[in-house]
Amino acid sequence: xxxxxxxxxxxxxxxxxxxxxxxxxxxxxxxxxxxxxxxxxxxxxxxxxxxxxxxxxxxxxxxxxxxxxxxxxxxxxxxxxxxxxxxxxxxxxxxxxxxxxxxxxxxxxxxxxxxxxxxxxxxxxxxxxxxxxxxxxxxxxxxxxxxxxxxxxxxxxxxxxxxxxxxxxxxxxxxxxxxxxxxxxxxxxxxxxxxxxxxxxxxxxxxxxxxxxxxxxxxxxxxxxxxxxxxxxxxxxxxxxxxxxxxxxxxxxxxxxxxxxxxxxxxxxxxxxxxxxxxxxxxxxxxxxxxxxxxxxxxxxxxxxxxxxxxxxxxxxxxxxxxxxxxxxxxxxxxxxxxxxxxxxxxxxxxxxxxxxxxxxxxxxxxxxxxxxxxxxxxxxxxxxxxxxxxxxxxxxxxxxxxxxxxxxxxxxxxxxxxxxxxxxxxxxxxxxxxxxxxxxxxxxxxxxxxxxxxxxxxxxxxxxxxxxxxxxxxxxxxxxxxxxxxxxxxxxxx
Numbered sequence: 001x002x003x004x005x006x007x008x009x010x011x012x013x014x015x016x017x018x019x020x021x022x023x024x025x026x027x028x029x030x031x032x033x034x035x036x037x038x039x040x041x042x043x044x045x046x047x048x049x050x051x052x053x054x055x056x057x058x059x060x061x062x063x064x065x066x067x068x069x070x071x072x073x074x075x076x077x078x079x080x081x082x083x084x085x086x087x088x089x090x091x092x093x094x095x096x097x098x099x100x101x102x103x104x105x106x107x108x109x110x111x112x113x114x115x116x117x118x119x120x121x122x123x124x125x126x127x128x129x130x131x132x133x134x135x136x137x138x139x140x141x142x143x144x145x146x147x148x149x150x151x152x153x154x155x156x157x158x159x160x161x162x163x164x165x166x167x168x169x170x171x172x173x174x175x176x177x178x179x180x181x182x183x184x185x186x187x188x189x190x191x192x193x194x195x196x197x198x199x200x201x202x203x204x205x206x207x208x209x210x211x212x213x214x215x216x217x218x219x220x221x222x223x224x225x226x227x228x229x230x231x232x233x234x235x236x237x238x239x240x241x242x243x244x245x246x247x248x249x250x251x252x253x254x255x256x257x258x259x260x261x262x263x264x265x266x267x268x269x270x271x272x273x274x275x276x277x278x279x280x281x282x283x284x285x286x287x288x289x290x291x292x293x294x295x296x297x298x299x300x301x302x303x304x305x306x307x308x309x310x311x312x313x314x315x316x317x318x319x320x321x322x323x324x325x326x327x328x329x330x331x332x333x334x335x336x337x338x339x340x341x342x343x344x345x346x347x348x349x350x351x352x353x354x355x356x357x358x359x360x361x362x363x364x365x366x367x368x369x370x371x372x373x374x375x376x377x378x379x380x381x382x383x384x385x386x387x388x389x390x391x392x393x394x395x396x397x398x399x400x401x402x403x404x405x406x407x408x409x410x411x412x413x414x415x416x417x418x419x420x421x422x423x424x425x426x427x428x429x430x431x432x433x434x435x436x437x438x439x440x441x442x443x444x445x446x447x448x449x450x451x452x453x454x455x456x457x458x459x460x461x462x463x464x465x466x467x468x469x470x471x472x473x474x475x476x477x478x479x480x481x482x483x484x485x486x487x488x489x490x491x492x493x494x495x
Contacts, residue, residue: 001483003030004131004164005039006120006141008098008113012079014046016098018393019171022255023137024082026479029256029472031081033480038129040120042093042112043075043086052077052084059126063118065111066186072119074126085127087119098140109140110179113208114187117143121152124160131164133483138170139177142212146189146200149215165486168216170209173239174388177208196237197245203237213242217249218486222392224252225414251482254415256472257396262373264401269373274402276466282459285377285402292378298335299359305452306335307445308379308403310372310394311386313342313350318385318408323349325437329445330357337375339364376401380458381448384413387435392416392470395429399465404458405429406444416470420461421447428465 005027009020027037049055055077062071073088088094092112100106121144124131136144145166152162184191184206194201200211213219221227221243227250230243243250264284265275271291274284286302293300307329311317317340330336330353338350342365350363364371376382382398384407389395395405395416407417409431420427430451432444452458 001030001034001480002036002130002132003027003038003135003483004120004124004129004133005037005135005137006116006144007039007041007137008044008116008140010039010041010079010084012051013041013048013084014044014098017172019137021258021393022171025256025258025472026475027082028080029476030479032473033476035476035480038083038085038127038131040085040087040116040123042098042116043088044093044098045096046098047086049075049077049086052079054078058085061119061122061126063115063122064188065115066188070115072115074119074123076127085123087116087123089115109177110183110187110206110208113140113177114143117141117147120144121147121161124164130160133167133486134161134164135167135169136212136216138172139175139207139209139212142168142177142208142210143187143189144212145215145217146193146211150189150193165217165483166215167218167220167483167486168212169220170213170239171222173209176202176210176239178202178205179208181206196241202239207239210239210242213239213246218482219243219246219250220482221250221252222255223412223415224254226250226412227252251485252415253475253478253482254392254470256475257393257400257470259400259471259473262397262400264377267373267377269370270377276463280459281402281466282462285462288374288377289380290378292337292374293335295374296337296362297359298337298362301335304333304335305380305449306337306378307381307383308375309336309338309340309383309385310367310375311340311384313338313340313346316386318387319346321435321437321440322383322385325441326350326353328437329441330361332445332449334445334449335360337362337364337379339367339371339375341366376403379403380452381406381445383440383445384408384411384417385440386411389413396468396470399428399468400470402462402466404448404461404465406440406448407431408435408440409433410435416468420451426464427461428468 007023011020011024058074058076060073062069075086077084193199200206202210230247272284272287274281313319354361354363382403382405389412405417407413417429418427419431430447432439
């Protein structure tokens with residue numbers, strides 16, 4: 001299987017969102033499974049090309065750019081086992097970041113990622129790579145399926161871009177790439193394509209995310225549950241209308257985590273290693289908890305549940321409801337450790353609460369990966385308050401360390417966080433039904449606390465979490481199965 005990936009981020013080169021990790025780990029897992037992979041990404045300001053071995057100039061492409069043309073350069077190098085193809089242009093990419101700067105998104109992102117889309121498609125011939133599948137990530141690659149359909153499938157049967165199917169992976173529906181319709185001729189799309197059903201239009205604008213979902217051979221999401229429920233979605237003039245109409249072409253694949261980086265059975269940062277093969281892994285976990293409590297100067301309460309929160313201290317991270325609940329939460333018999341970035345006013349307030357509840361609350365500013373290992377090793381409960389999670393990476397890592405997740409039921413994590421009250425035999429966590437502080441406390445935290453009182457029940461829950469297979473190897477198998485669907489299907493018919 002030959003797969004070309006198109007992404008604006010790659011963890012080892014440039015990271016702005018969770019997409020960076022998925023965009024790198026999935027290709028690596030596919031290579032390990034025997035696939036032949038090329039990863040295309042723009043050569044943006046953040047990328048240090050010195051980490052690529054054998055980097056060389058492949059050649060240049062002259063691409064349509066409105067009434068004119070633009071010339072970009074392709075460079076090829078190795079990132080360990082990954083073949084990387086960089087799309088280089090001084091003004092569009094090399095002097096700028098992937099999405100924007102401190103002033104916000106770049107005004108010409110519509111043009112930047114239109115050129116990138118054309119460079120990926122035309123670049124397949126330049127690098128002599130006849131892909132079976134082009135795997136596109138989110139709105140920045142949304143025009144790849146459009147251009148493939150309009151400019152290749154009907155015009156050039158021998159071009160590598162003609163032979164490939166497209167897999168459009170929707171990681172984050174919050175960012176969609178919505179632009180005024182006046183850009184249509186500038187990106188080379190006819191006004192005939194500007195319609196809602198089967199076209200590029202959404203809400204009176206051209207929407208790159210919706211366009212990718214409309215024109216791709218297959219749509220991918222991070223949630224198998226979403227695939228099961230998409231048929232019942234209402235008509236609400238959103239991208240989910242496209243999902244509902246194309247329900248037969250949607251697949252849900254839960255992304256994996258790096259089991260080499262996150263492995264409590266050999267983690268040198270833990271006070272005591274443990275794992276699913278141990279006779280009683282909770283013994284090692286208890287030693288990690290004691291060590292964490294000492295390090296953070298928390299009260300040494302072995303039967304007091306220790307709750308950790310890892311994420312942004314803002315509304316996107318669910319801090320809007322956490323801030324309302326933090327005092328009544330700490331008035332319960334729990335300990336809370338929060339790690340993440342936040343603005344100075346928020347951090348000042350949190351430190352005031354930390355002082356009020358000395359011995360039961362600690363705030364760790366910013367994110368440190370080594371600290372995350374120790375924190376998860378010693379915690380009992382992982383609170384995931386966010387309204388929406390683009391990927392289930394954090395809860396999967398938490399369960400890898402035997403930490404029981406508590407999450408909002410409609411956050412997109414239901415495939416990973418299975419409520420034990422609904423699934424007594426295979427439940428892995430707890431869900432709160434309403435997105436508010438009261439439901440989070442009563443439906444989520446209090447339910448977990450009640451379960452924690454039974455050492456036997458809690459041990460079984462921890463063992464189920466440890467036994468979950470959220471590896472990238474498992475995800476790669478599902479992805480290859482989805483690619484075979486891409487090869488069997490024709491691109492969608494346009495209305």
